[in-house]
Amino acid sequence: xxxxxxxxxxxxxxxxxxxxxxxxxxxxxxxxxxxxxxxxxxxxxxxxxxxxxxxxxxxxxxxxxxxxxxxxxxxxxxxxxxxxxxxxxxxxxxxxxxxxxxxxxxxxxxxxxxxxxxxxxxxxxxxxxxxxxxxxxxxxxxxxxxxxxxxxxxxxxxxxxxxxxxxxxxxxxxxxxxxxxxxxxxxxxxxxxxxxxxxxxxxxxxxxxxxxxxxxxxxxxxxxxxxxxxxxxxxxxxxxxxxxxxxxxxxxxxxxxxxxxxxxxxxxxxxxxxxxxxxxxxxxxxxxxxxxxxxxxxxxxxxxxxxxxxxxxxxxxxxxxxxxxxxxxxxxxxxxxxxxx
Numbered sequence: 076x077x078x079x080x081x082x083x084x085x086x087x088x089x090x091x092x093x094x095x096x097x098x099x100x101x102x103x104x105x106x107x108x109x110x111x112x113x114x115x116x117x118x119x120x121x122x123x124x125x126x127x128x129x130x131x132x133x134x135x136x137x138x139x140x141x142x143x144x145x146x147x148x149x150x151x152x153x154x155x156x157x158x159x160x161x162x163x164x165x166x167x168x169x170x171x172x173x174x175x176x177x178x179x180x181x182x183x184x185x186x187x188x189x190x191x192x193x194x195x196x197x198x199x200x201x202x203x204x205x206x207x208x209x210x211x212x213x214x215x216x217x218x219x220x221x222x223x224x225x226x227x228x229x230x231x232x233x234x235x236x237x238x239x240x241x242x243x244x245x246x247x248x249x250x251x252x253x254x255x256x257x258x259x260x261x262x263x264x265x266x267x268x269x270x271x272x273x274x275x276x277x278x279x280x281x282x283x284x285x286x287x288x289x290x291x292x293x294x295x296x297x298x299x300x301x302x303x304x305x306x307x308x309x310x311x312x313x314x315x316x317x318x319x320x321x322x323x324x325x326x327x328x329x330x331x332x333x334x335x336x337x338x339x340x341x342x343x344x345x346x347x348x349x350x351x352x353x354x355x356x357x358x359x360x361x362x363x364x365x366x367x368x369x370x371x372x373x374x375x376x377x378x379x380x381x382x383x384x385x386x387x388x389x390x391x392x393x394x395x396x397x398x399x400x401x402x403x404x405x406x407x408x409x410x411x412x413x414x415x416x
Contacts, residue, residue: 077270078206080141080388084271084310084333084354088386090416092379093141094408095210096364098394099134100146103401106133117162121147122191128198135207137401138408142208142271143199145264147192149214149275152256153223155189157182166227173226175234179248189260193267200268211269213261215276215315216253216294223249232281239290250294258301265306273312273335274298277393279325280317287321288328295329303330312356316393323348338392342381354386359407361391367403375410383416 077085080093101107107130111120120126130146150168154160158170172181200209213219222228224235224246239246261272279291299311314335315325326334326349336345336357349355359378363371379389389411395404 078141078208080208081270081310083386083388084208084312085308086332086352086354086386088384088416092387092389092411092414093208094389094411095140095142095144096134096391096395096404097144099138099140099144100130101395102397103395103399103404104133104137106137117148118160121151124191124194124198127191127195128202131195131199132202135203138404140207140408142210143203144210144273145192145196145199145212145269147195147212149212149219149277150222151188151192152213152219152253152260155184155186155260156223156252156256157184158223168222168227170222170226174220174224174249175226175238178245179252184256186256186259189263192260193263196264196267196269208270209268211261211264211272213257213272213274215274215279215291215313216250216257216298217282217290218276218278219253219257220246220249220290221278223253232278236281236286239286246290250290254294254297254301257298258305261298261302262305265309269309271310271312271332272302273314274331276313276315276318278317279315280319284321287318288324291315291318292325292328295325295331299330310354314356323350326350326353333386333388335390336392340392342378346381346384349385352385354388355382356388356390358390358392361393361396361399364391364403364407365396365399367400367406371403371407372410375407376414379411379414 083093114120114126127146131143135143150160161169221232221235224238302311310332312333313329313331316337333354338358338360363374
């Protein structure tokens with residue numbers, strides 16, 4: 076029987092609100108830090124399916140969230156496409172060769188790098204209570220491509236934006252490659268037990284409107300269309316962080332089943348601007364969760380009240396910070412659980 080989260084993503088507006096938090100399985104949890112110290116680096120954890128399943132389940136055991144989000148990384152897709160992937164202490168992820176200097180055709184795909192992720196999904200789904208939703212995910216093509224081109228993250232994605240202007244055909248080939256692998260990757264997660272999936276477009280906010288249409292809306296629409304053909308009835312959540320006033324067009328034109336709203340968006344505006352009846356997800360500022368106190372309670376109620384007229388999954392506007400106190404998460408959870416429409 077579907078739980079509260081899955082029903083909400085399918086369009087049901089109930090008196091209660093489901094809650095899960097982006098990066099809920101991570102460094103703010105002492106049990107995660109202990110396991111990581113035992114097992115080693117981040118990528119080693121992702122590919123140790125027992126460890127990855129355990130990490131995915133840790134916040135469910137501790138807090139009873141309504142959904143478990145797969146413990147993995149958006150850069151598994153370029154890793155499977157043939158780039159080398161390393162996570163360096165203090166520097167973040169590094170991909171090589173950088174596609175600003177090398178052609179996509181130079182990469183030798185390694186699709187078997189996706190298989191352990193599916194095994195993690197299977198293990199988590201088998202261990203989850205039936206009323207908890209298993210969430211899979213992938214990075215959206217634009218965001219993934221920014222790492223593939225530059226070889227690392229950047230503040231303004233200038234190398235990738237410049238390449239997209241300078242050589243749109245070569246950049247389109249990268250985007251098309253990411254779309255193809257992402258569709259297969261999400262399908263594999265669903266076949267392994269994921270009941271809904273999220274597309275993370277963390278760097279969508281860096282693009283001008285015409286480029287946003289070309290590199291964010293169109294690729295996500297292609298993925299959503301393919302997913303609906305392969306897995307009708309499995310909700311796809313789109314999260315174009317930083318899209319601002321372009322969020323409504325994204326929601327209409329991509330065909331996503333639910334849209335994530337970051338903390339910079341006024342929830343009252345979003346409630347009015349987004350397509351009627353479309354489920355929304357968000358959008359408490361992660362720094363409020365870090366700070367806690369009565370302001371956390373007040374702002375959580377503001378978000379809940381703003382989206383009372385449509386299906387709403389309570390979440391943060393982005394990932395939970397690693398220094399967030401456990402007590403603040405418990406306080407937020409109590410406030411969401413106590414709210415009624």
